[in-house]
Amino acid sequence: xxxxxxxxxxxxxxxxxxxxxxxxxxxxxxxxxxxxxxxxxxxxxxxxxxxxxxxxxxxxxxxxxxxxxxxxxxxxxxxxxxxxxxxxxxxxxxxxxxxxxxxxxxxxxxxxxxxxxxxxxxxxxxxxxxxxxxxxxxxxxxxxxxxx
Amino acid sequence: xxxxxxxxxxxxxxxxxxxxxxxxxxxxxxxxxxxxxxxxxxxxxxxxxxxxxxxxxxxxxxxxxxxxxxxxxxxxxxxxxxxxxxxxxxxxxxxxxxxxxxxxxxxxxxxxxxxxxxxxxxxxxxxxxxxxxxxxxxxxxxxxxxxxxxxxxxxxx
Numbered sequence: 001x002x003x004x005x006x007x008x009x010x011x012x013x014x015x016x017x018x019x020x021x022x023x024x025x026x027x028x029x030x031x032x033x034x035x036x037x038x039x040x041x042x043x044x045x046x047x048x049x050x051x052x053x054x055x056x057x058x059x060x061x062x063x064x065x066x067x068x069x070x071x072x073x074x075x076x077x078x079x080x081x082x083x084x085x086x087x088x089x090x091x092x093x094x095x096x097x098x099x100x101x102x103x104x105x106x107x108x109x110x111x112x113x114x115x116x117x118x119x120x121x122x123x124x125x126x127x128x129x130x131x132x133x134x135x136x137x138x139x140x141x142x143x144x145x146x147x148x
Numbered sequence: 149x150x151x152x153x154x155x156x157x158x159x160x161x162x163x164x165x166x167x168x169x170x171x172x173x174x175x176x177x178x179x180x181x182x183x184x185x186x187x188x189x190x191x192x193x194x195x196x197x198x199x200x201x202x203x204x205x206x207x208x209x210x211x212x213x214x215x216x217x218x219x220x221x222x223x224x225x226x227x228x229x230x231x232x233x234x235x236x237x238x239x240x241x242x243x244x245x246x247x248x249x250x251x252x253x254x255x256x257x258x259x260x261x262x263x264x265x266x267x268x269x270x271x272x273x274x275x276x277x278x279x280x281x282x283x284x285x286x287x288x289x290x291x292x293x294x295x296x297x298x299x300x301x302x303x304x305x
Binding site: 012015016017018019020021022023024025026027028029030031032033034035036037038039040041043044047048051052059060061063064065066067068069070071072073074075076081083084085086087088089091093094095096097098099100101102103104105106107108109111112113115116117118120121122124125126129130131133134135136137138139140141142143145146 | 157158159161162163164165166167168169170171172173174175176177178179180181182183185188189190191192195196197198199200201202203204205206207208209210211212213215216219221222223224226227228229231232234235236239240241242243244245246247248249250251252253254255256257258259261262263264265266267268270271273274275276277278279280281282283284285286288289
C-alpha cells in the first residue's frame with residue numbers, strides 16, 4: 001500500500017482509477033442507449049443530426065446531449081466533485097480546432113465516442129483505423145505545438 | 149409501431165444515458181482539455197488517465213451491445229442499427245486525421261466540448277466553430293462526389 005501513496009506513483013494511479021470509474025459510467029451510458037433505444041452514442045453524429053433539423057429521433061437525441069452538461073453540474077453540485085478546466089484562450093485555436101473537429105468527425109463518420117468507444121465495442125475495423133489515425137494525429141499535433 | 153409508453157421510456161433512457169455519460173466525463177476528468185492533452189503529450193509528462201477510461205468504457209459497452217444483439221429489437225421496440233458496411237476509404241482516413249489535429253490543438257472532442265458549455269464560456273466558441281465545420285463538411289460532401297451521397301446521410305456514429 002505504501003507504493004500506492006508514494007507521491008511519484010499515486011497521481012498516476014489516482015488518474016487511472018478515476019479514469020476507469022468514469023469509463024464504466026460512459027460504458028453503461030453508451031450501452032443503455034443501445035439496449036434501450038437502439039442508438040449509437042456517437043456524439044459528433046448526434047450533434048450533427050440535430051443541426052440537420054427535426055429527424056424522427058431529434059427529441060431523444062437532444063435529451064441525450066443535454067444530459068452531458070447536466071452530468072457535469074450533478075458532479076459538481078450534488079456530488080461535490082472538483083472540476084478544473086484549463087483551456088486555451090486563443091480565439092484562433094478555439095475556432096480552428098472547432099472547425100477541424102467538426103469537419104473531420106463528419107468526414108470520418110465519428111469522434112472519440114463514436115469510433116473509439118462504440119465502434120471498438122462492436123469490433124468495427126473502420127473504427128479501429130479511425131481511432132489509431134486520430135490518436136496519432138492528435139499526439140503529433142501536441143508534439144508539434146511544443147516545438148513551436 | 150410505437151406506444152406512448154415506449155416514447156416516454158425512450159426519452160427517459162436518452163436523458164439518463166446522457167447524464168451518465170456526462171458524469172463519466174466529469175469523474176474521469178476528461179471534460180478538462182488539459183487532462184486530455186496530458187494523455188496526448190507522449191513525449192512530455194504523460195498522463196495515462198484517458199487509457200484508463202477506454203480500458204473500462206469499451207468492454208462495458210461491448211457487454212451491453214452483446215445483450216442488445218441477442219434481442220430482436222431494442223427494449224423500447226426500436227430496431228437495432230445494422231453493422232456499418234462502408235469500406236475503409238479516403239474519407240475515413242482524411243476525416244480522422246483532420247479531427248485528430250483539431251483535437252490535439254485544443255484538447256476538446258465533441259462530447260467534452262458540449263459538456264463544458266455550462267463550465268466555461270470559451271467552449272461556446274469551440275462548439276460554434278464545430279457546428280460550422282460539420283455544416284461545411286455536409287456541403288462539401290454533397291458537392292464532391294456521388295459516393296459522398298451515402299456518407300452524407302449518416303456515418304457510423
